[in-house]
Amino acid sequence: MxxxxxxxxxxxxxxxxxxxxxxxxxxxxxRVRRGEIHAICGENGAGKSTLMKVLSGVYPHGSYDGExxxxxxxxAFRGIRDSEDRGIVIIHQELALIxxxxxxxxxxxxxxxxxxxxxxxNRTHRAAADLLSRVGLAENPEITPSEIGVGKQQLVEIxxxxxxxxxxxxxxxxxxxxxxxxxxxxxGLLREFRDQGMTCIIISHKLGEITxxxxxxxxxxxxxxxxxxxxxxxxxxxxxxxxxxxxGRSLEHRFPARKxxxxxxxxxxxxWTVHHPVDTDRVIVDSAxxxxxxxxxxxxxxxxxxxRTELAMSLFGRSWGTGISGRVYKNGEEIRIRTxxxxxxxxxxxxxxxxxxxxxxxxxxxxxxxxSSALGKLMDWMGVIRGEREAAVAERYRRDFGIKAPTVExxxxxxxxxxxxxxxxxxxxxxxxxxxxxxxxxRGIDVGAKYEIYTLVNxxxxxxxxxxxxxxxxxxxxxxxxxxxxxxQGRITGEVPRExxxxxxxxxxxxxxxxx
Amino acid sequence: MNEITxxxxxxxRQYGIVIALLAIVALFQVLTGGRLLDPSNVVSLIQQNAxxxxxxxxxxxxxxxxxxxxxxxxxxxxxxxxxxIMMADWGWSWPVAVALALVLGLLVGCWQGFWVAYVGxxxxxxxxxxxxxxxxxxxxxxxxxxxxxxDAFNAIAGGELPSWLGFLGNLDGxxxxxxxxxxxxxxxxxxxxxxxxxxxxxxxxxxxxxxVKNVVVVGLIGVVAYWLALRATPIVLLIVGGLIMIFTFxxxxxxxxxxxxxxxxxxxxxxxxxxxxxxxxxxIFVNMGLLAAVAAVVTTARAGAGLAAAxxxxxxxxxxxxxxxxxAVRGGxxxxxxxxxxxxxxxxxxxxxxxxxxxxxxxxxIKGLVLLLAVALDVVSKRRRAYA
Numbered sequence: 001m002x003x004x005x006x007x008x009x010x011x012x013x014x015x016x017x018x019x020x021x022x023x024x025x026x027x028x029x030x031r032v033r034r035g036e037i038h039a040i041c042g043e044n045g046a047g048k049s050t051l052m053k054v055l056s057g058v059y060p061h062g063s064y065d066g067e068x069x070x071x072x073x074x075x076a077f078r079g080i081r082d083s084e085d086r087g088i089v090i091i092h093q094e095l096a097l098i099x100x101x102x103x104x105x106x107x108x109x110x111x112x113x114x115x116x117x118x119x120x121x122n123r124t125h126r127a128a129a130d131l132l133s134r135v136g137l138a139e140n141p142e143i144t145p146s147e148i149g150v151g152k153q154q155l156v157e158i159x160x161x162x163x164x165x166x167x168x169x170x171x172x173x174x175x176x177x178x179x180x181x182x183x184x185x186x187x188g189l190l191r192e193f194r195d196q197g198m199t200c201i202i203i204s205h206k207l208g209e210i211t212x213x214x215x216x217x218x219x220x221x222x223x224x225x226x227x228x229x230x231x232x233x234x235x236x237x238x239x240x241x242x243x244x245x246x247x248g249r250s251l252e253h254r255f256p257a258r259k260x261x262x263x264x265x266x267x268x269x270x271x272w273t274v275h276h277p278v279d280t281d282r283v284i285v286d287s288a289x290x291x292x293x294x295x296x297x298x299x300x301x302x303x304x305x306x307x308r309t310e311l312a313m314s315l316f317g318r319s320w321g322t323g324i325s326g327r328v329y330k331n332g333e334e335i336r337i338r339t340x341x342x343x344x345x346x347x348x349x350x351x352x353x354x355x356x357x358x359x360x361x362x363x364x365x366x367x368x369x370x371x372s373s374a375l376g377k378l379m380d381w382m383g384v385i386r387g388e389r390e391a392a393v394a395e396r397y398r399r400d401f402g403i404k405a406p407t408v409e410x411x412x413x414x415x416x417x418x419x420x421x422x423x424x425x426x427x428x429x430x431x432x433x434x435x436x437x438x439x440x441x442x443r444g445i446d447v448g449a450k451y452e453i454y455t456l457v458n459x460x461x462x463x464x465x466x467x468x469x470x471x472x473x474x475x476x477x478x479x480x481x482x483x484x485x486x487x488x489q490g491r492i493t494g495e496v497p498r499e500x501x502x503x504x505x506x507x508x509x510x511x512x513x514x515x516x
Numbered sequence: 517m518n519e520i521t522x523x524x525x526x527x528x529r530q531y532g533i534v535i536a537l538l539a540i541v542a543l544f545q546v547l548t549g550g551r552l553l554d555p556s557n558v559v560s561l562i563q564q565n566a567x568x569x570x571x572x573x574x575x576x577x578x579x580x581x582x583x584x585x586x587x588x589x590x591x592x593x594x595x596x597x598x599x600x601i602m603m604a605d606w607g608w609s610w611p612v613a614v615a616l617a618l619v620l621g622l623l624v625g626c627w628q629g630f631w632v633a634y635v636g637x638x639x640x641x642x643x644x645x646x647x648x649x650x651x652x653x654x655x656x657x658x659x660x661x662x663x664x665x666x667d668a669f670n671a672i673a674g675g676e677l678p679s680w681l682g683f684l685g686n687l688d689g690x691x692x693x694x695x696x697x698x699x700x701x702x703x704x705x706x707x708x709x710x711x712x713x714x715x716x717x718x719x720x721x722x723x724x725x726x727x728v729k730n731v732v733v734v735g736l737i738g739v740v741a742y743w744l745a746l747r748a749t750p751i752v753l754l755i756v757g758g759l760i761m762i763f764t765f766x767x768x769x770x771x772x773x774x775x776x777x778x779x780x781x782x783x784x785x786x787x788x789x790x791x792x793x794x795x796x797x798x799x800i801f802v803n804m805g806l807l808a809a810v811a812a813v814v815t816t817a818r819a820g821a822g823l824a825a826a827x828x829x830x831x832x833x834x835x836x837x838x839x840x841x842x843x844a845v846r847g848g849x850x851x852x853x854x855x856x857x858x859x860x861x862x863x864x865x866x867x868x869x870x871x872x873x874x875x876x877x878x879x880x881x882i883k884g885l886v887l888l889l890a891v892a893l894d895v896v897s898k899r900r901r902a903y904a
Contacts, residue, residue, distance in 0.1 A: 319788060340790045350788070358788055361781035363848045372778050373789040375771045385769050388712035395718055407719040427789070 009034040009199050010055075010088075010168055015066035017050055017059060024050045025064070025223045032168070037190055037200045039214035041207070041242055043472065047223040048203045049093065052170050056090040057083040071167075087167035091157050091174065093203075097145040104128035104141035107160045131159040135189060150279065151182025158189065169193065170201045175209060176305045179282075187213045205303040207239040207511050219245035239511065240504070247474060247503035255479030256455045262482065263294035265332065266466040267348075267435045272326035274307075274314040280322055285311045286490035288326075292435065292466040297457060299481035300470045301506050307490040308470045309353055312437045316350040317343040330434075344373065347434035351424045353443060353470070355417070359424045362413035366405060367394035369412050369423050374431040397426035402452060418449025425456055436460060439470045454480050474503040488512045533842060533854060536890075537861050544868030551871050552864070555746040563673060563818065565863035566752040567592070567811045567827075571834035572841075572855040573763045574807035579838050580767075581800050582780045582847030583632065583639035587646030588808045588834060592827030594650040595620050595812035597658035600822020603669060604662040610669035618809045624650070625805020626798075633797035647831070655824045663821040672755070673818035676748035687745035694749055695741025699734045706730060752814060759810070764852045772799060780847030836883070837862060840890040861886070 010032040017025040025047045032038045040048050053059050055068065057077030068075050070086055077083045080090075097106045104124050113123040128141035135155045145153050154174060161169055171190075175183040183206075190200050190213055204210055210217055211231065219226040219242065226245045229237045274285035285307045292298045302308045313320035315328065317340035328335055330346055337343045343350070352358040360369055371378055371390050378390045394408040401422045405415055412423055421441060428436060438457070442450040457480055461467050471477050477484050478501045486494040486509035494509030544552045551557065571588050578585045595617050602613040624646075631642040681689030706726070713720045720726070744750075767773035775796045778786040787793050815826055839845070840861055841854030862883060869879045 316788070317790075339792075340788060341792065344790045352788065357782070358784050361778055361785055361848070363781050363844075364777060368774065368777065372774070372786070372791075375774055379771060383770060384765075385771065385774065387709070387769065388716050388718075391713065391718050392716040395716065409719065 006031075007034040008032065009071060011069040012051070012055060013067045013069065015051065015054055015064060015068075017047075017054055017064040023223055025054070028066070028220065028223070028225045030218055030225065031228070032199060032201060033216070034199055035194060035197050036215040037194050037202060037213055039210040039217040040201065040203045040220060041205075041210060041217055041246055042220035043246055043474070046220045046246075048220055049172055050223075051220065052090060052172055052201070052203065055083070056080055056088060056170065058090075084164055087165050088170070089161040089164050089166045089168070090170040091161055091172065093172040093176065095150070095153055095157060095177075097153055097156060097160075099146040100144060102142050102144055103132070103139065103148075103156055106145060106156060107131060107141070107163050109160075111163060127163070128159070131162050132156075134162060135159045136185065149182075151178045151185075154178060154182070154186060155189075158186075166198060168199045168201065170203075172203045173205065173304070174202065175204065175206060183209065205305075205511070206513070207242055208513055210242070211237065211239060217242060221246060240508075243504055243507045243511075247507060254451065254475070256451065256458055258297075258458055258461075258480065258482075260295060260297070260461065260482050262296045263464065265291050265293050266330065267292050268329040269315065270327045270329070272311065272315070272328075273324070274310055274321040275323035277320065277322050284321060284490050285314065288487070288490075288492045290485055290492060292468055294434075294464050294466055295461050296483065297461050297467045297469060297481045299477035299484035300468060300487060301472075301474060301477050301484055301510055302470075302487035303472070303510050305489075306487040306510065308487055309439055311487070312350055312439055312468070312470060313352075315343075316340065316348060316437065319350075344431055344433075347432075348437070349373075349428035349431055349433035349435070350437045351421075351428055351439060351441065353440035355420050355424055355443075360412050360420060363411060365409045365411055366398065366403065366415075366423055367391055367408040370394045370397055370408075370426045370430055373427050377430070377432075393430065394426075397422075397430065401426050401456060416445070416449070417443075418445035418452070421445055421449070421453060422456070425453070429460065433465065435466045435468070437468045437470070440472065441469065442471070442473070442476060450476075474506055477501070477506070478503065486510050486512075532893075533840070533857050533861075533890075537857050537864070540861055540864050540868075544864060544871075548868060548871045552868055553743065555743045557867060557871070558740070558743045559676075559747055559750055561863055561867050562750050562753050562756070564867070565859055566673065566756050567815050567818075567830060568833045568837055568859040568862065569756050569856055570759060570807055570811040570814065571830060572837040572859050573759055573852055574804040575834040575838050576841075576843055576850045576852050576855045577763075577767065577773075577776055577800050578639070578804055579835070579843045580780045580847055580850040581776050581797065582783065583797070583800070584835065585628075585639065585643045585646075585801070585804050586831050587628065587643040587650055588804065588811070589827040589830035589832075590647045590650035590654060591621070591624050591805065591808040592812040592815055592830055593654035593824060594657065595624070595809050596816035596826050597654050597662070597822040597824060599813060600662040600665060600816055601657065603665050604822070610666045613669070614672075614813055617813055618806060621805045621807070621809025621812070622802055623805070624808065625802035628805065629798035629801030632801055633794040639801075654826075658822050658824040661821050661823050665816070665820055665822075670817050670820045671751060673752050673814050674820075675751045677751060677754075679748060684745075687742070688748045691741055691745040691749045694754075695737055695745070698737045698741070702733055702737070703730055755810070755814070759807070760852060760856060767852060772796070776800060777848060780849075782848070833859075833862065836887045840887060842894065845891070858890075 008031055012028065012030040015025050015028040028051055030051065042048050054064050057080050060078045061076035075086060107128050108124055113120050113127060125141050132139060132141060135158050137152055137155045137159065139148055139152065145156060174186055178186065187209060190202065193200060202214065214231055216228055216230050218228045231237050268291040270289050272285055272288040273283065276282040276284050288311055300308045310320050314324050317337055318324055319340060328337060335346050337346060356362060361372065367390060371393065375385060378385050380386055391408060397403065398405065398408050403419050403422045405419060412420060442453050457467055457469065469477065469481060482498050484496045484501050484506060485492050486506050488510050493512045496505060541552070575585060598620055599613045599617040602608045602616060603610055628642050628646050631637045632639045677690050679688050679690060681693060683689060684692060710720050710726060767776065775786065775791050778789065778791055779793050779796050783793060816822055819826065837858035838850060838855045841851065841858030843850030843855065865883055865886065866879065869882065
């Protein structure tokens with residue numbers, strides 16, 4: 001095909017982006033035609049968002065290798081303003097509206113309708129109203145975003161994007177937080193824009209959406225471009241076909257051998273339902289049932305927003321959500337867990353997916369972090385902490401878990417991700433739980449450290465603990481778990497034993513949409 | 517040697533501030549022609565700054581937990597006034613008045629802790645309100661100054677221990693004994709801690725550093741004891757010393773103390789580790805109230821009277837001492853020893869500048885600059901380490 005038949009508006013060539021210790025993108029190529037809806041698919045962490053950040057200048061020119069060609073000429077964006085000047089506008093996954101100021105002000109934030117620094121309110125409101133009608137939102141531009149729902153807020157984000165000169169609109173997971181009707185409306189809007197000649201790039205996990213709205217789809221896996229599929233081509237592109245591209249990698253010797261000796265049931269959850277803490281009508285976890293046995297490693301698979309973390313945190317002393325209902329059984333007896341202390345007393349431990357902001361005290365030492373969930377075990381009869389015993393315990397974990405640090409007095413914030421994760425594990429193993437829930441235990445850590453974490457998980461199971469692993473990496477779940485539950489949109493949609501677990505099978509359950 | 521420099525590098529902040537204090541002392545010793553460390557000046561340095569040190573002990577805990585307390589100056593006036601009225605108007609004995617003052621302090625702490633911990637109002641607002649409320653109550657209560665308090669009460673701040681043991685040459689025996697006990701206690705506790713670490717096969721500081729540290733501290737205690745022995749030990753020094761020891765222990769060795777650091781370092785992580793953060797917050801303010809009451813007793817005794825205007829700006833002295841002493845503005849970091857040295861730096865500046873007859877307006881300006889510089893150094897050195 002020559003340049004003429006294929007009217008390419010944007011081309012990214014050989015993009016490589018490295019973070020300390022991690023190669024996020026490796027020689028990625030992307031070619032987008034003018035006036036198409038181009039979808040980008042891949043697992044969590046495949047590099048989709050990084051690629052879009054490179055494109056929009058969030059990662060400035062020079063911080064990556066490769067070339068971006070826009071409208072036939074190479075470009076070097078130093079910041080988001082540069083890319084916006086050329087007509088490339090990105091709407092990020094997290095909404096970026098300021099809830100306390102009006103919709104109109106949000107739309108023109110940083111781009112105010114003003115003469116000599118003085119705001120022209122009439123022009124602002126007029127222009128805002130025009131933009132809102134373009135996205136089909138009948139709201140007064142003078143109210144604040146906090147007064148409208150998430151779906152409408154997403155439309156305000158689009159209106160904000162349209163207030164700039166847009167040739168290429170990038171949407172990162174635009175429907176992740178929306179209900180079906182709002183999603184449908186948003187996708188319809190994208191089709192309209194395409195028909196008006198705008199180019200859209202959409203990142204989405206919802207394959208049903210992609211097959212219905214996109215013209216072409218590029219699949220990214222492990223930071224590399226795998227393929228670009230034409231949805232209007234001779235060969236029909238099904239969801240299964242996309243999944244194959246997303247997961248098609250081999251499982252080498254990345255996991256330690258596992259011999260499971262599975263005992264009695266330790267924990268069972270029945271009919272567990274959780275609502276969103278702010279938007280209290282939204283069901284985040286929908287009548288979930290699951291159980292885990294002694295010595296068993298159970299996986300919880302799901303895409304972003306499936307409700308896995310919310311399930312775990314709501315179980316762990318109601319640390320997330322409202323309107324929580326359902327029953328929990330420990331060793332066959334029903335228990336009630338109202339606070340984190342209750343959860344710890346009942347032998348539960350939960351390591352968060354966000355180590356840095358929820359799991360550790362980064363400014364304290366390894367010793368202080370490890371002892372923090374079970375200081376009671378180190379007290380003498382007068383309530384005084386026995387310092388040498390505490391240090392000795394920390395030292396034991398440093399050796400046993402292979403935490404690479406000169407002493408247990410090293411500050412945790414200075415350790416690598418893998419070592420921080422080992423500190424988190426030490427902290428919770430020290431509290432001597434019966435059930436460990438590990439949320440994304442290997443996120444952001446290198447392959448070698450992952451192997452060590454898997455080995456620790458194996459050892460814990462061999463010691464008779466029940467382990468639940470939440471992970472977005474399917475090979476990891478298949479490699480370490482005896483049984484895997486899949487979640488989608490708050491519901492547990494499937495349960496697969498290790499022998500039958502394949503990535504394709506799991507991905508099918510994980511993308512199962514609610515029947516309307 | 518390499519090991520020693522590396523150790524010093526890691527603990528630069530702690531040693532830096534001690535060196536800064538010594539440098540300031542040396543500077544003023546030279547500028548005042550040796551008058552700064554005159555025995556009577558050393559005694560009054562301690563007596564004048566006892567209130568800052570007492571308040572700073574509580575304030576460190578408040579700041580480490582990520583809060584602030586702006587009300588302590590007003591609380592000092594309110595409780596001090598109440599204690600003075602009990603003694604001057606009602607003729608109650610001074611031990612009763614002191615005990616009730618401490619109870620009153622606990623109640624004030626409960627009041628502020630309730631709003632911060634259980635209602636969830638930022639401590640800045642709660643204690644700003646407290647600053648107004650308790651100043652107002654102090655003025656209502658102490659409409660006119662109550663003087664003529666019992667001598668025994670006034671001795672809490674201005675008195676010295678009697679010379680039970682007679683004199684060794686011209687040196688007071690009791691003071692020398694306290695000095696020797698202090699030295700022995702320090703060396704013994706350091707040695708025991710070190711032995712415990714070695715027994716468990718844990719890393720210890722290099723032997724050289726350990727020896728130098730012990731020699732320096734013993735030397736300092738010796739010098740201070742010598743100066744004081746030329747007169748006698750101020751009673752308030754025993755109070756401050758006792759509080760420092762008790763609260764250093766509470767912060768380092770009790771669950772409550774460790775929870776303060778956990779809450780200040782990462783409140784959410786602490787919650788998810790089963791720390792009852794509200795209880796911790798509440799107790800921190802109750803404790804601050806108690807220490808404010810101790811400071812009120814000392815302040816009232818020093819003035820020999822209950823004044824509505826007592827304790828003006830004490831909160832700022834205490835907060836400044838904490839920050840000069842290395843407490844982090846965002847919480848999670850801070851030590852009592854640091855805050856005490858911060859208080860001494862401010863105290864030495866005050867005294868040195870007064871001896872030099874520097875105008876009080878300039879004194880304030882200089883103290884402000886010192887506070888700014890100390891924290892700026894901290895921030896800049898941290899940033900450099902983050903990039904290293």
